[in-house]
Each structure stands twice: as structure tokens, then as C-alpha cells.
Amino acid sequence: RYTVPLRAAVGGLAVLAVLVGDRPSAGGVLVIALLTALALLVVEVLRRWGSADGEPVPDDAAVAPGAPA
DSSP states (O other): OOOOHHHHHHHHHHHHHHSSSSSSSHHHHHHHHHHHHHHHHHHHHHHHHSSSSSOOOOOOOOOOOOOOO
């Protein structure tokens, strides 16, 4: 249900970490990128785990089941 805001928050924090860092090195940027990818992977795993039948839930499926589209 909150996948898109979580993805935006992870991306925003990654950008903020690069911008706030005082001239981050290539290694620092790589660590931030890896941590961001790991956080996005966790969000995706939790999104799939949260679905009842194990099938991925589309991002636009925020409406209640059975509700008119």
C-alpha cells in the first residue's frame, strides 16, 4: 500500500546523503548506492510478502478489492 512513498523516501534519503556529504569519494557514493539498492530490495520483498497469494501486487492496486475502478 505504501510502496511508492517508501521508494521515494529511500531515493530522497540517498540523494540527500550524497548532497550533504562534503565532496563524497567514489567509494562513498558506491556505498550509498549499494545501501539504497538494498533498501529498495527490502521494500520490494515486503511488498510481495504482503500479498495474500504471493503474486506481486501492482503499484496502482491501492484501492480495496472489489471496489469499482
